[in-house]
Amino acid sequence: xxxxxxxxxSGVEHSYGDVTAVGPISLSVPSGEFLVxxxxxxxxxxxxxxxxxxFEQPTAGTVLAAxxxxxxxxxxxxxxxxxxxxPWRTVGGNIAMALRxxxxxxxxxxxxxxxxxxxxxxxxxxxxxxxxxxxxxRVAIARALAVDNPLLxxxxxxxxxxxxxxxxxxxDLRRVSAETGRTCxxxxxxxxxxxxxxxxxxxxTPRPGRIALDxxxxxxxxxxxxxxxxxxxxxxxxxxxxxAAVRHPGVFA
Amino acid sequence: xxxxPSATLASPRRKRRxxxxxxxxxxxxxxxxxxxxxxxxxxxxxSPGAVWHQLIVTSTVHGGIRGYxxxxxxxHLGVSxxxxxxxxxxGVAGGLVLGLIMGTVTWFRVVTEPVVTFVRALPPLAYFSLxxxxxxxxxxxKLWLLxxxxxxxxxxxxxxxxxxxxxxxxxxARALGAGKWQAVRDVVLPHALPxxxxxxxxxxxxAYSSVVAAETINGVPGIGxxxxxxxxxxxxxxxxxxxxxIGLSGLLIDALLQIAEKRLIPxxxxx
Numbered sequence: 120x121x122x123x124x125x126x127x128x129s130g131v132e133h134s135y136g137d138v139t140a141v142g143p144i145s146l147s148v149p150s151g152e153f154l155v156x157x158x159x160x161x162x163x164x165x166x167x168x169x170x171x172x173x174f175e176q177p178t179a180g181t182v183l184a185a186x187x188x189x190x191x192x193x194x195x196x197x198x199x200x201x202x203x204x205x206p207w208r209t210v211g212g213n214i215a216m217a218l219r220x221x222x223x224x225x226x227x228x229x230x231x232x233x234x235x236x237x238x239x240x241x242x243x244x245x246x247x248x249x250x251x252x253x254x255x256x257r258v259a260i261a262r263a264l265a266v267d268n269p270l271l272x273x274x275x276x277x278x279x280x281x282x283x284x285x286x287x288x289x290x291d292l293r294r295v296s297a298e299t300g301r302t303c304x305x306x307x308x309x310x311x312x313x314x315x316x317x318x319x320x321x322x323x324t325p326r327p328g329r330i331a332l333d334x335x336x337x338x339x340x341x342x343x344x345x346x347x348x349x350x351x352x353x354x355x356x357x358x359x360x361x362x363a364a365v366r367h368p369g370v371f372a
Numbered sequence: 373x374x375x376x377p378s379a380t381l382a383s384p385r386r387k388r389r390x391x392x393x394x395x396x397x398x399x400x401x402x403x404x405x406x407x408x409x410x411x412x413x414x415x416x417x418x419s420p421g422a423v424w425h426q427l428i429v430t431s432t433v434h435g436g437i438r439g440y441x442x443x444x445x446x447x448h449l450g451v452s453x454x455x456x457x458x459x460x461x462x463g464v465a466g467g468l469v470l471g472l473i474m475g476t477v478t479w480f481r482v483v484t485e486p487v488v489t490f491v492r493a494l495p496p497l498a499y500f501s502l503x504x505x506x507x508x509x510x511x512x513x514k515l516w517l518l519x520x521x522x523x524x525x526x527x528x529x530x531x532x533x534x535x536x537x538x539x540x541x542x543x544x545a546r547a548l549g550a551g552k553w554q555a556v557r558d559v560v561l562p563h564a565l566p567x568x569x570x571x572x573x574x575x576x577x578x579a580y581s582s583v584v585a586a587e588t589i590n591g592v593p594g595i596g597x598x599x600x601x602x603x604x605x606x607x608x609x610x611x612x613x614x615x616x617x618i619g620l621s622g623l624l625i626d627a628l629l630q631i632a633e634k635r636l637i638p639x640x641x642x643x
Binding site: 247 | 540541543544545546547548549550554558559562563565637638639642
């Protein structure tokens with residue numbers, strides 16, 4: 120374990136009653152890495168993310184984020200599968216809440232800049248139900264990025280969106296994560312999404328979730344067109360490898 | 373926009389509804405008139421004309437007599453509305469605090485829930501006698517009665533709404549760094565507002581129906597006191613006039629509450 124590790128899991132296990140959902144898993148996430156956790160439904164990948172967020176406590180082993188046991192709302196932004204925006208606040212109001220909890224002053228300029236970073240303009244005064252599902256998820260990402268947390272955790276954030284919107288958001292998230300240099304842990308069941316987004320992909324076995332494959336993705340993070348990226352031989356090779364591991368977990372274990 | 377076609381569709385339907393209501397009112401008026409003429413007993417069924425006449429008599433100073441029992445109709449109504457307003461306000465505030473604690477502190481809910489349900493089941497007139505013994509016959513027991521009657525609906529609605537707080541949104545707030553009480557203030561309470569507002573409307577309704585009971589003793593001025601006196605002297609036309617005053621002002625207040633609800637809680641049904 121080095122001090123540059125944003126997240127360190129050592130021998131982590133988590134059980135619900137008699138059922139072991141996760142582990143044991145040991146894993147270090149260096150700062151600035153975009154780690155994607157992939158696996159079939161029920162492999163405990165969301166549980167793993169909740170452990171890193173501090174919403175769950177491991178039944179065995181230790182979880183450290185920035186060197187300390189994680190506490191919700193400290194040091195990590197979180198994006199869920201549903202946008203979970205607060206409908207009693209405007210779009211801008213939702214962002215302002217994040218800033219206020221962090222003891223910062225939410226100014227209009229600041230909120231506009233945060234929304235612009237996720238590709239949104241002129242929505243700050245709208246009601247949350249007046250914008251599309253894709254826009255809502257963009258707001259959720261902007262809200263999670265509002266405070267300068269070193270870590271961004273995303274739990275299948277694009278799963279509920281249509282294919283076209285999903286692709287756009289993937290491209291934007293890839294760009295934003297490179298721009299902000301944040302460590303990201305992203306959970307998905309989509310192989311394509313994992314290889315496209317991740318600088319490293321970890322495949323989990325079905326229950327209990329253990330590491331089936333740990334694969335660095337050697338593709339440029341910036342200055343490349345998404346179409347070109349998807350056309351690279353390295354992309355196709357990684358996709359094949361991750362796909363095989365997801366479909367036949369254990370082969371590579 | 374999506375609103376335009378539904379609006380054009382809705383407006384003739386709305387016109388028809390208004391028309392239907394007007395027709396129903398005219399029919400009702402006709403039936404009343406017929407009933408009054410056939411029974412020929414104004415003490416049993418006063419005619420619409422007699423009630424109208426009483427409206428003018430009770431609203432004016434005539435031959436040195438001011439309205440009814442020395443107060444104009446509007447003054448009777450005003451005093452009653454003031455009692456309803458104060459009683460509801462205290463009841464709603466108490467119910468809100470009580471419901472909030474009931475919804476968040478388990479042992480408190482276990483202790484208070486049966487008590488609130490017990491009080492809710494009592495007809496307000498039943499505990500009015502107790503308040504008379506404790507507080508006399510002036511303003512105090514009346515306000516107590518209305519407050520206690522208005523409290524349970526708000527407490528029950530608030531507690532239920534707070535208990536039903538969406539874990540997903542609370543978690544989202546916690547993930548943004550909200551503490552426990554910040555999450556209550558910024559998520560649980562606003563999420564509960566629509567239900568609380570329904571509780572408030574019920575509470576005001578209960579206060580309304582209790583005010584006549586509260587004014588059975590030393591209720592003049594007051595619309596309930598006026599009705600009570602009129603009943604004693606068999607002035608049925610004044611009794612009916614009082615009923616109209618209570619009912620119509622009640623409709624008006626509920627309409628105002630509904631408008632307030634739309635403005636204060638635009639997210640109702642959206643979350």
